[in-house]
Amino acid sequence: MTDTTDILSIRNVYKVFGEQPDTAMQMLRNGATKDEIFEKTGQTVGVFDASFSVKKGEIFVIMGLSGSGKSTMVRLLNRLIEPTAGTIELNGKDITGLGDADLLDVRRKEMSMVFQSFALMPHMSVLENAAFGLEISGVDKKERNRRAQEALEQVGLGEHGASYPHQLSGGMQQRVGLARALTNDPTILLMDEAFSALDPLIRYEMQGELIRLQKEQERTIIFISHDLDEAIRIGDRIAIMEGGRVVQIGTPEEIMRNPADDYVETFFKGVDVSKILKAGDVACPTSGCTIRINGSVQPFDSANNDFGYLLDNSDKLQGIVPLTGLDAAQTNVDHLMQQRVDQHAAVYSDDMVKDIVKKVANAEYPVPVIERNGTFCGVISKDRLLQTLSHT
Ligand SMILES: Nc1ncnc2c1ncn2[C@@H]1O[C@H](COP(=O)(O)OP(=O)(O)OP(=O)(O)O)[C@@H](O)[C@H]1O
Numbered sequence: 001m002t003d004t005t006d007i008l009s010i011r012n013v014y015k016v017f018g019e020q021p022d023t024a025m026q027m028l029r030n031g032a033t034k035d036e037i038f039e040k041t042g043q044t045v046g047v048f049d050a051s052f053s054v055k056k057g058e059i060f061v062i063m064g065l066s067g068s069g070k071s072t073m074v075r076l077l078n079r080l081i082e083p084t085a086g087t088i089e090l091n092g093k094d095i096t097g098l099g100d101a102d103l104l105d106v107r108r109k110e111m112s113m114v115f116q117s118f119a120l121m122p123h124m125s126v127l128e129n130a131a132f133g134l135e136i137s138g139v140d141k142k143e144r145n146r147r148a149q150e151a152l153e154q155v156g157l158g159e160h161g162a163s164y165p166h167q168l169s170g171g172m173q174q175r176v177g178l179a180r181a182l183t184n185d186p187t188i189l190l191m192d193e194a195f196s197a198l199d200p201l202i203r204y205e206m207q208g209e210l211i212r213l214q215k216e217q218e219r220t221i222i223f224i225s226h227d228l229d230e231a232i233r234i235g236d237r238i239a240i241m242e243g244g245r246v247v248q249i250g251t252p253e254e255i256m257r258n259p260a261d262d263y264v265e266t267f268f269k270g271v272d273v274s275k276i277l278k279a280g281d282v283a284c285p286t287s288g289c290t291i292r293i294n295g296s297v298q299p300f301d302s303a304n305n306d307f308g309y310l311l312d313n314s315d316k317l318q319g320i321v322p323l324t325g326l327d328a329a330q331t332n333v334d335h336l337m338q339q340r341v342d343q344h345a346a347v348y349s350d351d352m353v354k355d356i357v358k359k360v361a362n363a364e365y366p367v368p369v370i371e372r373n374g375t376f377c378g379v380i381s382k383d384r385l386l387q388t389l390s391h392t
């Protein structure tokens, strides 16, 4: 994320499907539930009092069980579905009142959508398929082919413009869909389960592609997913929906540490925490095993610590020494420096836990965690690692 400006904000948005939304809205205001309203009136509450903001340049993932309102939500954002109540602001401008022409303009320039299964035209080449959105918008052929070719290159299909859809794999076809959405160079990309139909390996690859595209182009992406691993991998923040409500919004780590309710907790149960937590999140503060070496040696506790961590005046890690048999009163800085283990494995506080498991498991000492500038921030022992990984 490069910017923290809100690009899209929605406030108190509702969507009731049915003939008498007013009746349903009244019942909602009086505290009726989605199920009660459906039983009594046959109306379906798709989205219920949703308010949130999406920041410029982030990947914002919307998650939830089937029927929780994800697709309805994302279609409300570009008004493919009209909200029953509430406001939707794009760059601070309310778009709920826009007429058809202005709305079309918003969809062309600001928000493109990629769907789960993308309908490619079988008789049109890959280039023509990618250019199709522009063709509908009336862009002339030379210009639309140029932009389509550029978009195909962005998704790794630059060489395939002349092929036909049936000659492409499912993953490649989905890339054509992504390229079509990119031809508009939209500020916001809306993706509704865009990768769900893909094989796991291709899906993983496409996730990587999306992360890359987002980094390079600083595009804002709103991505719907069923899949928690996917949400965690690509999402800067995740919104969790249940029965039309947004029950929690936060970074994967925030949600995992502090789930709003049982539903959210169940979602995160069994999740691989090593993919969410960073070394700095699990590092333990040390007591008695950091040794400041500024000319003299400050007291350390060799009875309770097997290893000591040498820090200079500005808390930068200078080395690790075995403490067994060492007496603080009878040692000096030179001696300590000579006793250092030859090589030591420090990890950075922003390393993902999954990437440091091996190091921690193989090191003979609790692995020191440092900031990028070298400042010591704690250690991770094998016990600590196991404790972290056994979160259920
Ligand atoms: N056009 C519609 N008419 C009536 N009810 C609808 C309509 N579209 C959606 N709904 C209802 O709104 C609720 C939310 O549906 P939505 O499609 O948004 O869920 P979803 O979270 O996208 O589910 P899935 O994961 O299965 O795609 C459901 O109860 C659904 O039946």
Ligand SMILES: [Mg+2]
Residues within 6 Å of the ligand: 070, 071, 072
């Ligand atoms: Mg859906």
